[in-house]
Amino acid sequence: MSEENFPHSAVPAHDESLQQPAAHAQVASQITDNIVDAEVAPQSQGTPALDIRSLVKIFDQRAVVDGINLTVPRGSFYGLVGRNGAGKTTSLSMATGMLKPTQGQVLIGGADIWAQPLDAKRKVGVLPDSVHLFDKLTGEQLITFAGRLHGLDRQTVAQRTRDLLIAMDLTGAAGQQVADYSAGMTKKVALACAMIHAPQLLVLDEPFEAVDPVSASNIQDILRAYVAGGGTVIISSHVMDLVQRLCDHVAIMDKGRILASGTVDEVRAGQSLEERFVSLVGGRVVSEGISWLQSS
Numbered sequence: 001m002s003e004e005n006f007p008h009s010a011v012p013a014h015d016e017s018l019q020q021p022a023a024h025a026q027v028a029s030q031i032t033d034n035i036v037d038a039e040v041a042p043q044s045q046g047t048p049a050l051d052i053r054s055l056v057k058i059f060d061q062r063a064v065v066d067g068i069n070l071t072v073p074r075g076s077f078y079g080l081v082g083r084n085g086a087g088k089t090t091s092l093s094m095a096t097g098m099l100k101p102t103q104g105q106v107l108i109g110g111a112d113i114w115a116q117p118l119d120a121k122r123k124v125g126v127l128p129d130s131v132h133l134f135d136k137l138t139g140e141q142l143i144t145f146a147g148r149l150h151g152l153d154r155q156t157v158a159q160r161t162r163d164l165l166i167a168m169d170l171t172g173a174a175g176q177q178v179a180d181y182s183a184g185m186t187k188k189v190a191l192a193c194a195m196i197h198a199p200q201l202l203v204l205d206e207p208f209e210a211v212d213p214v215s216a217s218n219i220q221d222i223l224r225a226y227v228a229g230g231g232t233v234i235i236s237s238h239v240m241d242l243v244q245r246l247c248d249h250v251a252i253m254d255k256g257r258i259l260a261s262g263t264v265d266e267v268r269a270g271q272s273l274e275e276r277f278v279s280l281v282g283g284r285v286v287s288e289g290i291s292w293l294q295s296s
């Protein structure tokens with residue numbers, strides 16, 4: 001995504017009207033409308049946004065990611081679903097250069113994440129699973145810091161920080177230390193940091209976990225518009241309804257392997273995604289409950 005095309009709705013951060021929910025919703029939708037990237041769209045037929053080839057991670061002599069292949073087309077909204085411990089976070093950590101694979105290759109927009117890390121990392125924004133932030137900074141300082149780390153000039157960073165604070169409904173907490181944020185607010189400020197350099201690809205590990213429904217809807221609107229403008233999003237989630245509603249592609253992962261991948265309609269094959277997931281992955285426990293848990 002071109003930096004110039006990132007939203008620049010020049011709404012002052014201290015505009016009191018932003019404290020009103022309706023005004024906030026209006027501004028958020030204005031920002032959403034603006035996250036349309038004219039430069040990314042024409043390339044959407046070319047190189048995949050993310051190409052994972054024969055990726056393996058061995059921990060303690062156990063392959064927790066066992067030779068996965070995944071091609072994420074540009075302009076797609078891709079869901080990666082799996083049970084706890086399936087290997088989603090490990091895969092996404094390797095895909096974004098945070099964890100060295102035992103074997104395999106990852107290309108981001110054609111750039112090898114290990115051989116051309118600067119080129120590849122410029123193209124991607126990452127929301128990791130467990131977020132370690134400089135939490136003595138305020139939310140505004142943290143987003144600004146992320147923008148400056150990406151080499152953006154001060155004015156651009158200031159505009160984008162303001163836009164992102166509004167979009168994430170964090171203007172009221174902009175001056176508060178991140179250490180004092182709730183889990184959902186921390187997730188949102190981390191998401192803002194992942195987006196500030198207007199990457200071509202967003203890799204988001206459980207982006208809606210702990211986020212309130214209003215903020216989740218606002219973030220979903222932003223991500224949909226980003227994809228409509230040619231950006232690519234990959235999210236991991238356990239929530240099948242969300243993935244079925246939000247994503248156009250999905251991969252089902254279990255025990256370090258991809259069991260099915262493709263468009264959501266292809267993968268669910270006439271069933272709901274949840275039914276398809278359970279039928280592929282199995283693991284439903286048939287029991288009569290825990291006897292000692294019954295009230296006497």
Ligand SMILES: Nc1ncnc2c1ncn2[C@@H]1O[C@H](COP(=O)(O)OP(=O)(O)OP(=O)(O)O)[C@@H](O)[C@H]1O
Pocket residue numbers: 059060064082083084085086087088089090091
């Ligand atoms: N650093 C590590 N050392 C050893 N084992 C690890 C390490 N990190 C992850 N694992 C193991 O790898 C497997 C996959 O973990 P991972 O976090 O990728 O799963 P996940 O699909 O993201 O799970 P969840 O949905 O619960 O977040 C698990 O069995 C986990 O215990």
